[in-house]
Amino acid sequence: MSLPIMGVPDKKRKKLTVYTIEECINCKKPTKREFKDGDLVHKILDKCKDCDNNIMISLIYGEEIKKN
Ligand SMILES: [Zn+2]
Known part of the structure; x- marks a missing residue:
């Protein structure tokens, strides 16, 4: 058994899909969509x-793609 070492790339790296959450600064209605080039957190749309x-980008995050 081996321990993971920080900084060493994992050979079984999981694929991520990046999503962007947009939110109106007033009514706080969140919208989730796929990340597009140029998206930045706190960018005004x-x-x-x-x-x-x-409407401002409130969050950008990656979600794992699950393979069957
Ligand atoms: Zn609104």
């Missing part, structure tokens, strides 16, 4: 259709 406030 379009206006909210409901309240006309700014």
Whole structure:
């Protein structure tokens, strides 16, 4: 049995899909979509259709792709 060492790449690296969560700064309605080039946390996007406030990227994260 071997222990994992920090900094050494894992040969069985899992594939990740990156998602972006957009959220209206006023009504806090989150929208999840796939990450696009240029997305940054706290980047201001379009206006909210409901309240006309700014929609901001609140979170960018990776999700594991599960293989069957
Ligand atoms: Zn809104």
